[in-house]
Amino acid sequence: MTEYLVVSAFRAEAKYVPEGIPVLLTGIGKTAAAVAVSKALAERDTRDLVVLNVGTTGALRAGLTGLYLPSEVINHDLNAEAIRALGLDPRESLQVEGGDGTVLASGDVFVTDPVIRARLAERAHLVDMEAYGVVFACRQFGVPVRLVKHVSDSADEAAMDWPAQVDASARVLGEWLQAELT
Template sequence: MSPERVLVVSATKAEAAHLPTEMPLVLTGIGKVEAATATTEAIAALRPELVLNVGTGGALRPGLTGLFLPSTVLNHDYSADAIRALGHDAVDEIGLPDGDGTVLATGDLFVTDPAVRAGLAERAHLVDMEGFAVARAAQRAGVPCRLVKIVSDAADDSALEWNAVVDACARLLGHWVREQIV
C-alpha cells in the first residue's frame, strides 16, 4: 500500500510532529467527539485504504513502556450495558487485526485517579482519549484501522507532565511509521 493511501490520524500537532510529510494527516483535537468527527470527515474526503491512529497513552499496569499496537480497543466510559438493557445495540469493544495483544481503553475522562486506574487495569493495558473513536469511525466507513500508541505516562499524576515528554514520544512514533508504512 502506498503511503499516500494511508490516512494518519493524531489528536495533536505535538504527537504528529515527526511523522512523514508525504502521508495525509488529520489532527482531530482531544477527545472522542473531536476524534470521531474529524476522522469521519477525512475518510469521506480522502477515501484511504487504511486509517492509522498514532498517539500517546497512559500505562495502566506497572512496567509497561514503549510502543504498542492494540488488538482490542474499549470505549470505557460508555454505558453500553444500560443501552443494551433498553433494547438497543451498543458497540463498546472493537477488535483490530495485526495487533500485539494489548487492550486500549478510550474515554473522555483524563485518568489520574488511582481507583479509576486500578479498575481500568483489570480490563486494559493502556488508556487514551481518541483510539476507540477513530477505530469506530473507520469501522463504520468500512476502512481497516490500526492503532499505534506510545506510553507517555503511568495514567496517574505523571500525565500532567505530558508536555515534557511528548516530543520524545512523537519521534518514536515517526520512526515507527517510517519503518513500517513508508
C-alpha cells in the same frame, strides 16, 4: 497501492511523521476524533486507504513502556450495562486487525485518579482519549485502521506532565512510521 492517513489528536504527537504522509489532527476526545475522521473519509477515495491512529497513551499496569499496537479498543466511559439492560448493543468493544494483543481503553476522561486507573486496568493495558472514535468512524466507512500508541505516562498524577513527555513519544512514533511505510 496502499495509501496511508495518519490520525493524531495533536500536532505534537505527529511531529515526526515522515514527509509526504498526510496527517489529520482531530483534537481531544472520542467525539472530535470520530467527527474529524468521518469528514476526512467522506471527502476522499478510500479504496486503498489505511488509517494509522498514532499517539500517546497512559499505561494502566506497572511495567508497560514503549510502543504498542492494540488489538482491541474499549469505550470505557460508556454505561454499557445500562444500555444492555435496555436490550441494546452498546458496542463498547471494537477489535482492531494487526494488533499485538493489548487492549486500549478509550474515553473522554483524562485518567489521573488511582481508583479509576485500577478499575480500567482490570479490562485494559493502556488508556487514551481518541482511539475508539477513530476506529468507530473507520468501521462506518469500511476503512482498515491500525492503532500505534507510545506510553508517555502511567495514567496517574504523572499524566499531568504529558506536555514534557510528548516529544519523546512522537519521536518513537515517527521512527515506527518511517520503518513501516518507507
